[in-house]
Amino acid sequence: MQLREVIVLLGGEVIWGESLVGGISIDRCYAADLMSDVLAFSQPGALLITGLANIQSTHTADVADLTAILYVAGKRPAQQVCDLAREKGIPLLTTALSMFDACGILHRAGLRGAHHRSVPN
């Protein structure tokens, strides 16, 4: 799915990276506020969905090779975070939807989880 389509589905907007968004497509997402979980279990190339808007969210996306960050619940990172995202070439998106609703809409649209350890039944 094109990242642009994600933004439309969620009624979201681009905080930074407008010029990059058009060239990115994703098929997996990882949703968490716990960055250690993201570092431990995410797959490279995923879209990070989080309510954590501090500088560590962008460092996490960078070191874990995640494609872009979607902030939920209307969260907006500070300028310092946007500056780091620009330096690393990581687009930042935001939506007013909650984590649950954003994930539900994206899952229904065909995106899947990027959790690389199998989940117990």
Added chain:
Amino acid sequence: MDEVLYAEKFTILGNDFEHGGDVAARVKAILKQLGLGGDVIRRLSIANFEAEMNVVMYADEGELELQVTPDAVRIVLADRGQGIPDIELAMQEGWSTATPEMRQRGFGAGLGLPNIKRNTDELEITSTPGAGTTLKYVVHFNG
């Protein structure tokens, strides 16, 4: 002793949450410039970020030493701080002494050291309570 192709030391300040992750990002950029493989860089970067955040959260100051040899990347991170009284316990996923501020930052859930172990080929931890902790870890290029 293997030939050292690249070496550099980086200082990490305790309680400096605003810069927590800078050193891992700088090391990642260096490893990319050196042309290392994507998987090696990702594993090391995750280990470095977790180790760096441990210094930010629990120590006064730390120094990360990067060494690149023809077949591996070796990291030594020595900090001055409270140390780890029981390393075996700290290696268990979910065991944590984190404060609410640490958890608000997205860390402190007891996954740090297990994450470092998961992403490295060798890990050695030595610690003196009240003095500090030293982590030594290695990622082999053919690992």
